[in-house]
Amino acid sequence: MAADILSPLIGNTEHHITNSQTFVERIKDLKLEPDESIVSFDVSALFTSITVNEAITVVRELLESDDTWKKETAENLDVDSVIQLLAFCLNTTYFVFRGKFYQQKDGCAMGSPCNPSVANAYMEFFETKALSLAPHPPRLFLRYVTYSLRIHQSHQQAGIRTFKSPGGDGQLSFPDTLIVRVSDGNVKIKIFRKSTNTKILKYLSFESPHPLEHKLSVVKTLIHRSEIVMDPSDKEEEVSHIKSALRSCGYRDWTCS
Structure with missing residues (x-):
């Protein structure tokens, strides 16, 4: 209250x-x-x-x-x-x-x-x-x-x-x-990412039994966060990083695009 x-x-x-x-x-x-x-x-x-x-x-x-x-x-x-x-x-x-x-x-x-x-x-x-x-x-x-x-x-x-x-x-x-x-x-x-962060950072695995909408929300959240990046080249680099990290977690190309 x-x-x-x-x-x-x-x-x-x-x-x-x-x-x-x-x-x-x-x-x-x-x-x-x-x-x-x-x-x-x-x-x-x-x-x-x-x-x-x-x-x-x-x-x-x-x-x-x-x-x-x-x-x-x-x-x-x-x-x-x-x-x-x-x-x-x-x-x-x-x-x-x-x-x-x-x-x-x-x-x-x-x-x-x-x-x-x-x-x-x-x-x-x-x-x-x-x-x-x-x-x-x-x-x-x-x-x-x-x-x-x-x-x-x-x-x-x-x-x-x-x-x-x-x-x-x-x-x-x-x-x-x-x-x-x-x-x-x-x-x-x-x-910002800590120095301990790597491209193989584990997000929710695509092979997990979670509902598909939960997995898609991971993608949407990361892409939405990338919108705060100001410089176009930096944003391209950020999106590339997201795709690489998600693919390492089993996400398919259509979910990362």
């Missing part, structure tokens, strides 16, 4: 990224100055790092500032009632270990349906506060769940050296994408 109530209230900031396609749309016309760099951050252990009481305060302020959420519930609930139910969900985090019952006291528990929305609301609160207090706000700041990307000038780099991922070779990974900086300052997007 909390997830449904909060859903229309989060993801509305200029920094929010819904998926890789919206990310590409935001940066496709980006041009970097010679003294600018792209940096990415990743929040470590987001759920368990959030203070429950502070998260509840953030949600309360969000509910009080916008009553759109009332359209998402058939119950006649007020803010106090929603907060009471949310506090119950966030604080009744019991588990059994070696026959004994324990309660998780710090952070939000993993697996609760309401926690992703609560965590997202908290991240929006945190980023808004951090950006408003920054002495040198970044020219661009984007966030997808726990992953953040910013553009900053090189002279600001020293202060973030200890926790940044700068992509010193002119490339930087962001969820599902690889940002490549070209010589004229423009950027292009490719599909």
